[in-house]
Amino acid sequence: MAPTLSTTQFSNPAEVTDFVVHKGNGVKGLSETGIKALPDQYIQPFEERLINKFVNETDEAIPVIDMSNPDENRVAEAVCDAAEKWGFFQVINHGVPLEVLDDVKSATHRFFNLPVEEKCKFTKENSLSTNVRFGTSFSPLAEKALEWKDYLSLFFVSEAEAEQFWPDICRNETLEYIDKSKKMVRKLLEYLGKNLNVKELDETKESLFMGSIRVNLNYYPICPNPDLTVGVGRHSDVSSLTILLQDQIGGLHVRSLASGNWVHVPPVPGSFVINIGDAMQILSNGRYKSVEHRVLANGNNNRISVPIFVNPKPESVIGPLPEVIANGEEPIYRDILYSDYVRYFFRKAHDGKKTVDYAKI
Ligand SMILES: O=C(O)CCC(=O)C(=O)O
Numbered sequence: 436m437a438p439t440l441s442t443t444q445f446s447n448p449a450e451v452t453d454f455v456v457h458k459g460n461g462v463k464g465l466s467e468t469g470i471k472a473l474p475d476q477y478i479q480p481f482e483e484r485l486i487n488k489f490v491n492e493t494d495e496a497i498p499v500i501d502m503s504n505p506d507e508n509r510v511a512e513a514v515c516d517a518a519e520k521w522g523f524f525q526v527i528n529h530g531v532p533l534e535v536l537d538d539v540k541s542a543t544h545r546f547f548n549l550p551v552e553e554k555c556k557f558t559k560e561n562s563l564s565t566n567v568r569f570g571t572s573f574s575p576l577a578e579k580a581l582e583w584k585d586y587l588s589l590f591f592v593s594e595a596e597a598e599q600f601w602p603d604i605c606r607n608e609t610l611e612y613i614d615k616s617k618k619m620v621r622k623l624l625e626y627l628g629k630n631l632n633v634k635e636l637d638e639t640k641e642s643l644f645m646g647s648i649r650v651n652l653n654y655y656p657i658c659p660n661p662d663l664t665v666g667v668g669r670h671s672d673v674s675s676l677t678i679l680l681q682d683q684i685g686g687l688h689v690r691s692l693a694s695g696n697w698v699h700v701p702p703v704p705g706s707f708v709i710n711i712g713d714a715m716q717i718l719s720n721g722r723y724k725s726v727e728h729r730v731l732a733n734g735n736n737n738r739i740s741v742p743i744f745v746n747p748k749p750e751s752v753i754g755p756l757p758e759v760i761a762n763g764e765e766p767i768y769r770d771i772l773y774s775d776y777v778r779y780f781f782r783k784a785h786d787g788k789k790t791v792d793y794a795k796i
């Protein structure tokens with residue numbers, strides 16, 4: 436007979452929520468109790484489950500771009516083409532030292548391996564800074580079904596602020612990861628901008644394209660019934676650009692714009708997965724696509740990922756760029772305060788691409 440919740444230390448779902456969400460054990464703690472059945476609140480509606488037979492039935496694959504190609508125009512073209520057709524691509528030979536990537540992955544494991552009391556210092560209730568938050572799922576209070584993921588989210592303000600408030604155990608590695616990735620991020624944004632007639636990343640464009648940075652350390656522990664739940668539900672990012680470091684486990688799936696199929700993003704050692712976020716879709720008046728993606732839960736392996744969300748400044752007003760509208764195009768998005776847009780995203784559960792409709796004219 437399949438094990439049920441009653442064969443574990445929990446006698447009802449409320450006790451699970453208390454253990455995972457309120458006591459700060461996260462799904463990692465739950466997984467480590469040896470729980471054999473998925474608690475009810477993690478069971479996703481049928482249509483949200485990424486059952487294997489619906490994926491990988493396709494030979495579509497997101498582009499892999501070699502940034503060391505001496506013909507820079509070719510690199511720029513490949514980046515812009517992928518941003519229009521896929522909204523997603525991987526980059527290799529990107530110039531970020533591989534040891535920086537290894538170090539931030541190790542730091543992520545170290546943080547999540549801390550005792551609960553240590554991690555709990557960074558929950559919403561306890562954290563000494565609103566820019567540092569340890570949590571689970573996406574928005575447990577707004578969600579009908581929870582997601583099988585824990586995270587530490589770090590909004591970068593300054594080195595001094597990080598020194599004061601970020602967890603010691605992963606601070607330096609995360610700061611180094613941000614710092615060493617900046618050059619690549621700038622290059623990618625320059626390529627994307629040029630193709631939109633943005634001649635240079637001056638101060639105004641910099642604050643729109645890369646005015647603020649958030650890094651998440653994500654932990655997806657082994658799940659007892661991975662087919663019934665998700666690591667992350669369908670969503671698009673609110674960033675201008677996301678650069679994501681994943682380990683060798685896999686599980687990230689992207690919705691193909693061409694076919695509607697869910698396409699796996701295979702781990703490529705030393706690469707970054709790059710995706711266009713909603714802010715860039717809006718700034719480009721829909722030319723670059725912020726595409727739905729989600730993460731499968733895994734029954735055999737723990738997985739980590741470390742996305743850097745490159746965002747507009749919270750106080751920026753985002754809307755189709757003048758350079759884009761100058762060619763006579765009708766704007767399809769209205770001007771909107773970026774912090775309002777982000778607040779709207781976090782107020783609800785993941786719901787695919789619906790956030791961007793909020794900015795539609
Ligand atoms: O873990 C991943 O591969 C993707 C995570 C993600 O989509 C996100 O944090 O927005």
Ligand SMILES: [Fe+2]
Binds near residue numbers: 670671
């Ligand atoms: Fe995402």
